[in-house]
Amino acid sequence: MRNYQVIARRWRPKSFNEVVGQKHVVETLRRAIKTGKIAHAYLFSGPRGVGKTSIARIFAKALNCVNGPTEEPCLTCPNCVEIDKGVFPDVIEMDAASNRGIDEIRELRDNVRLFPIKGKYKVYIIDEVHMLTEQAFNALLKTLEEPPHFVVFLFATTSARKIPNTILSRCVRFDFKPLTLDEAVSILASICNNEGVEYEGRALEIIAKVAEGSLRDAEMLLEQVIAYSGGRIDEANTREALGMVDALVVEEFVKAVLSRDLRYSLDLLDNYVIRRGYDIGTFTMGLLDYVRNGLKKSGLEGKVEDAVKFYTLFRAFVKIAEEIRRHPYPEMLFEAEIVRLTTLPPLENISKLMKLVESDVDILQEVSKVESGEKPPTSKLQDFLNELKGKYSWMGVIENALIVDSNSITIKGAVLSDIYRDMIRKKLKEMMEVASNYGFTLIFDESGVESKELERLQEEKPKLSLREQVRENPLVKRILALFPEATIVDVKNSKRRIS
Ligand SMILES: [Zn+2]
Numbered sequence: 001m002r003n004y005q006v007i008a009r010r011w012r013p014k015s016f017n018e019v020v021g022q023k024h025v026v027e028t029l030r031r032a033i034k035t036g037k038i039a040h041a042y043l044f045s046g047p048r049g050v051g052k053t054s055i056a057r058i059f060a061k062a063l064n065c066v067n068g069p070t071e072e073p074c075l076t077c078p079n080c081v082e083i084d085k086g087v088f089p090d091v092i093e094m095d096a097a098s099n100r101g102i103d104e105i106r107e108l109r110d111n112v113r114l115f116p117i118k119g120k121y122k123v124y125i126i127d128e129v130h131m132l133t134e135q136a137f138n139a140l141l142k143t144l145e146e147p148p149h150f151v152v153f154l155f156a157t158t159s160a161r162k163i164p165n166t167i168l169s170r171c172v173r174f175d176f177k178p179l180t181l182d183e184a185v186s187i188l189a190s191i192c193n194n195e196g197v198e199y200e201g202r203a204l205e206i207i208a209k210v211a212e213g214s215l216r217d218a219e220m221l222l223e224q225v226i227a228y229s230g231g232r233i234d235e236a237n238t239r240e241a242l243g244m245v246d247a248l249v250v251e252e253f254v255k256a257v258l259s260r261d262l263r264y265s266l267d268l269l270d271n272y273v274i275r276r277g278y279d280i281g282t283f284t285m286g287l288l289d290y291v292r293n294g295l296k297k298s299g300l301e302g303k304v305e306d307a308v309k310f311y312t313l314f315r316a317f318v319k320i321a322e323e324i325r326r327h328p329y330p331e332m333l334f335e336a337e338i339v340r341l342t343t344l345p346p347l348e349n350i351s352k353l354m355k356l357v358e359s360d361v362d363i364l365q366e367v368s369k370v371e372s373g374e375k376p377p378t379s380k381l382q383d384f385l386n387e388l389k390g391k392y393s394w395m396g397v398i399e400n401a402l403i404v405d406s407n408s409i410t411i412k413g414a415v416l417s418d419i420y421r422d423m424i425r426k427k428l429k430e431m432m433e434v435a436s437n438y439g440f441t442l443i444f445d446e447s448g449v450e451s452k453e454l455e456r457l458q459e460e461k462p463k464l465s466l467r468e469q470v471r472e473n474p475l476v477k478r479i480l481a482l483f484p485e486a487t488i489v490d491v492k493n494s495k496r497r498i499s
Contacts, residue, residue: 178213
């Protein structure tokens with residue numbers, strides 16, 4: 001059986017031309033060579049498997065090729081060949097993760113001033129440099145302070161913030177980016193073509209997605225899928241090889257949830273996912289992928305109702321995916337969320353809300369009674385509210401109830417789709433115009449509030465108590481019951497909001 005490393009090793013880029021992605025890094029390094037402005041230390045920072053050490057080796061060849069320094073190392077001279085094999089004496093590779101570099105750095109300190117043996121430059125490639133001990137960093141720093149003119153350090157790290165500033169300040173830094181989906185797919189396709197492997201585009205997309213921007217992971221997964229499928233890779237055997245639930249089960253499951261069939265959803269979950277030992281997180285990602293495609297398709301085809309359904313489900317699965325990641329019992333949480341999704345009243349039914357609110361004038365009276373004792377509104381405000389009441393029954397009732405207690409309110413997440421948001425925005429715009437006739441400014445803050453801001457609000461005690469008051473308001477309670485996703489983000493005193 002072939003080793004997983006084989007593909008990754010065989011298709012490692014050997015020259016700048018072969019590097020896919022990281023264009024900003026490659027261009028800058030090329031320019032440095034062209035202009036002869038070569039720094040003594042470079043830091044390559046970024047996630048694993050995105051080409052940091054590959055580019056470091058190419059740079060080492062560019063410096064030490066017999067034609068070098070050159071942007072295009074020849075790859076055939078003895079120096080290039082030896083660097084590719086890892087036996088060139090002037091390119092020294094260290095992995096700081098393996099033994100934290102104590103001996104190596106000591107050796108480095110002793111030998112760094114000796115001239116290169118074969119090449120023009122002595123290149124030290126130190127991988128996972130953040131793992132070095134404090135002493136090793138100190139030894140390194142001494143060398144970096146007065147480096148011999150022929151020495152170039154190439155540091156690679158997945159965690160630049162763990163590197164002392166004294167070292168960082170002496171490096172030219174490059175931040176490597178995760179590969180985009182298209183970049184990863186194009187590399188996988190060219191590997192398949194070169195290896196004579198037949199493939200379905202969708203299979204490569206799945207592999208690239210699972211690899212999450214790491215080329216090395218993508219190549220390892222490809223190797224795994226090729227080994228499993230025996231030559232021709234398609235969506236089905238890719239899913240099987242990667243331990244992903246069958247596409248048909250994913251589709252059935254989404255349909256079951258959309259049609260609110262709790263029994264069937266749980267049945268599928270139990271028999272086809274949990275009992276077969278599939279990872280619930282991977283399953284959720286599969287659901288997200290399916291729902292996202294459904295949303296896009298129905299959007300493009302102008303099927304508004306479907307789009308709303310898919311959107312609601314998409315938001316729900318995003319939330320589930322986030323929560324199960326840190327939950328001790330992810331399957332239980334997933335199950336509970338499915339029960340909620342299939343049994344609670346449809347969230348998207350705004351016309352129901354409108355009818356309900358319209359028929360609830362008694363609630364309005366009640367709210368007015370309860371709240372008017374606290375801060376009696378000015379007559380001007382009362383007039384304004386009366387006009388709103390007459391003009392916009394349902395929105396008026398909501399806003400009225402909120403303003404009568406001398407507060408305005410922002411409900412985040414209450415509007416579940418952009419379609420409805422537009423409708424409400426239109427109503428609000430009209431209301432704002434009415435307000436301006438009375439000299440008031442009405443603000444409805446629909447923008448998302450960062451969680452940091454939420455925390456800050458919670459720390460502010462007076463606001464908290466106001467929030468609690470509002471939460472106790474019967475109408476607000478009803479709104480929150482209708483929109484379980486909604487949270488009260490902010491409550492503001494009308495003296496500030498309406499001026
Ligand atoms: Zn060469």
